[in-house]
Amino acid sequence: MGKNLAIIGGGASGAVAAILASREGLKVSVFDGNSALLKKLHATGNGRCNLGNDYFEKDCYYGDVERAFNIFHRFSPEDTFRFFNSLGLFIKDIRGYLYPLSESAKTVVETLEAEIRSLGINVITNSKVVRVDRLNKGFKLTDSEGKTYEFDACILCTGGNAAPKTGSDGVGIKLALSMGHSIVKTVPGLVPLKSDDEKLKTLAGVRAEGCISLYDENNSLVCRESGEMQFTDSSVSGIPVFQISRVANYLMLDGNKVYLKADFFPGADEAFRESFLLRKLMLHDRNAKEFFTGILNDRLMEVILKEAGVDPLKPCEDIKNDELERVYDLCRNLKFTVKGNVGYDKAQVTAGGIPLSELDHNLQSLKCEGLFMAGEIINVDGKCGGYNLQWAFSSGAVAAEGALNYLKQGR
Secondary structure, three states, X not given: OOOEEEEEOOOHHHHHHHHHHHHOOOEXXXXXXXXXXXXXXXXXOOOOOOOEEOOOOHHHEEEXXXXXXXXXXXXXXXXXXXXXXXXXXXXXXXXXEEEEOOOOHHHHHHHHHHHHHHHOOEEEOOOOEEEEEEOOOXXXXXXXXXXXXXXXXXXXXXXXXXXXXXXXOOHHHHHHHHOOOOOEEEEEEOXXXXXXXXXXXXXXXXXXXXXXXXXXXXXXXXXXXXXXXXXXXXXXXXXXXXXXXXXXXXXXXXXXXXXXXXXXOOOXXXXXXXXXXXXXXXXXXXXXXXXXXXXXXXXXXXXXXXXXOOOOOOEHHHOOHHHHHHHXXXXXXXXXXXXXXXXXXXXXXXXXXXXXXXXXXXXXXXXXXXXXXXXXXXOEEEOXXXXXXXXXXXXXXXXXXXXXXXXXXXX
């Protein structure tokens, strides 16, 4: 075909776009500011690389969800499975979560790199594109060292602002803005939430299963998630916190105050509550600390007893019923203030970005013909569980198809 396609950003969406476009005969060059491609992918899924999920519904995503599912219909999770099979990568299902058979992100990276080499794709590393100019025909790219390159079309796959040490430092959003696009304000997503509660000094390092709920300043429940919560001396973390962090961060961005409540007995019924209170009769010869041993983590119970105003050394026979009721209520409703988030450095994804309404069905810019976008730069983000990688794969594939069709038409 003789047409040249530039892909700016060598992450998950850029790698898939490059491979699929090259397979169709385009001359593809991938620019990446790092010394190697796919740096962020190495850390995905705690290094195990959660590629997808058996459960795939609209409630797994935020942002321009309806338009995003038009993209997913064109390159589905099943297409992702077939794509990786075509590369020789084996995938296994672990309780509905899809991982490479090796459970190693390194395997996924090496598989994609091998295909990129096999196809002869031109990879230009340590080259951060900082400017894109529309020419009469095609585009001129300028990197941070002043080197320029010309291409017939290009795809922005630079990521958002999350994990800037991996190269996602927001440069792509700046490039899109320079080409006439607007932006949905961004916040960190899938990120720990900061708190200045004194009790976190005691809870630092504790992990506990339960349910975490987000409340607004009017004490209205906004959302809740379940799973393992993790505590540091200044933040509340863990997957359930990650899941609600986006919502919390947008509320705070608008000036709202929010707080969290942790329930360590989720699903407990009245019978459980009564058995909890009856322990007093069974263990009357123990003190308060011994009474609660084995119910929850020792440090967690230490915090709850303190908040309930119960001396840990108080004999059980002297504990009043209303004190037990307070302890039980705190086990179900332990409150944490929220004072922000730990920032993009520790965020897994960027919420917000370029609205899909400014891109056509092929993810081509409606502001600049021949410019396509894919991945985290767009206003689509998902929950934990492989959903953000699926968006990267699907949008990269559709952008590649769009660029191919655009160049086939002789633009």
